[in-house]
Amino acid sequence: MANVSVRWEALNLTIALTHRAEVMENPLQTYLLGIIISICGNVLISISLNIQKYAHVRQCQRGSKPYYTSVVWWGGVLLMGVGELGNFAAYGFAPASLIAPLGCVAVIASAFISVIFLKETVRVSDVVGGTLAITGTYVLVTFAPHTSTHITAHLVQFYAVSWHFLLYLAIEIILFCILLFVYKKKNVKHIVVVMLLVALLASLTVISVKAVSGMITESFKGEGHLQLIYPIFYVMLVIMVASCAFQIKFLNQAMKMFDATEVVPINFVFFTASAIVAGIIFYQEFEGLALLNIFMFLFGCLLSFLGVFLIARNRPKAKQQDANIIAMDTVPGRRHADKVQPEAKTRTYGSLADKLMCHRAGKNDES
Numbered sequence: 001m002a003n004v005s006v007r008w009e010a011l012n013l014t015i016a017l018t019h020r021a022e023v024m025e026n027p028l029q030t031y032l033l034g035i036i037i038s039i040c041g042n043v044l045i046s047i048s049l050n051i052q053k054y055a056h057v058r059q060c061q062r063g064s065k066p067y068y069t070s071v072v073w074w075g076g077v078l079l080m081g082v083g084e085l086g087n088f089a090a091y092g093f094a095p096a097s098l099i100a101p102l103g104c105v106a107v108i109a110s111a112f113i114s115v116i117f118l119k120e121t122v123r124v125s126d127v128v129g130g131t132l133a134i135t136g137t138y139v140l141v142t143f144a145p146h147t148s149t150h151i152t153a154h155l156v157q158f159y160a161v162s163w164h165f166l167l168y169l170a171i172e173i174i175l176f177c178i179l180l181f182v183y184k185k186k187n188v189k190h191i192v193v194v195m196l197l198v199a200l201l202a203s204l205t206v207i208s209v210k211a212v213s214g215m216i217t218e219s220f221k222g223e224g225h226l227q228l229i230y231p232i233f234y235v236m237l238v239i240m241v242a243s244c245a246f247q248i249k250f251l252n253q254a255m256k257m258f259d260a261t262e263v264v265p266i267n268f269v270f271f272t273a274s275a276i277v278a279g280i281i282f283y284q285e286f287e288g289l290a291l292l293n294i295f296m297f298l299f300g301c302l303l304s305f306l307g308v309f310l311i312a313r314n315r316p317k318a319k320q321q322d323a324n325i326i327a328m329d330t331v332p333g334r335r336h337a338d339k340v341q342p343e344a345k346t347r348t349y350g351s352l353a354d355k356l357m358c359h360r361a362g363k364n365d366e367s
Helices: 002-021 028-062 071-090 101-117 124-143 153-160 163-184 191-219 231-257 260-281 291-312 342-366
Strands: 023-025 147-149
Touching: 028 071, 028 101, 071 191, 101 124, 101 260, 101 291, 124 291, 153 191, 153 231, 163 191, 163 260, 191 231, 191 260, 231 260, 260 291
Parallel strands: none
Antiparallel strands: 023 147
């Protein structure tokens, strides 16, 4: 029995050393490639959001066909797809704990593109927030872990059964169940509860996205082996799709209950934090990193969070009723209007409703 135990420990040690050997010091060009792809993807996303916003405003002003019949709107959707594809590819070249915080680039770019493209007003908080976010991005890129791994199916399997990840996964499942019970059964509709549900799902999304992207990247390398034949690839693919779908569901519920100025910065902070924790625990991205680097990386993230908060704060919020709309009860000649033929009355109310909807759409777009 002793010999069997020794052999088993030796086998585990051999496997661990083999996978450690797959950890490589990223060549500078590969590391920079991941950063550049992520930044370009986030800029494309911000441009696409402004294009879609422009299409909404234009269609509402014209009062013609629905927005989804607009070629401009579909162009924005297509551009967003390209941007998200770029973010997906970036995970195959750079650490997940670095790619996630770079999402602040989309917030910064969107704020300044809207000034040029949609003629929105530049606020002092936009300039200060943009400066802080850019500074934070530079700091975290400089001090982020510059090591990555060849993401192979064997490595993903090895990480997936490690005790620290299994413990982390168990804690996540317990927290998710508690929050879901509080949200559904206790009817606690607090923004932090909803955003924490999204963040817990985002942690699994980041792990699975990096695994899928990394295995695809490894498969198409000249010296790489095909990774798509292993079951773990499809397991991660299913986790990625499912976690993304439920994230969208909870985010949509949050957008219905709360204003976008609250949802956007809180979601960015929670998503980034969960992505960093996922990268540290699953992919062990901070292993061997100097304490100074860790501190400066976290400081860069904090600056980015503060910058996003300043950009998003005090944005115009959607109102349920506009103060400029005069109540029908106070309109002179109301009693006379009640005698108007039903079809004419319907046309009058319909016109007022159309204008009110356009006005609210413009308010919503600004937020």
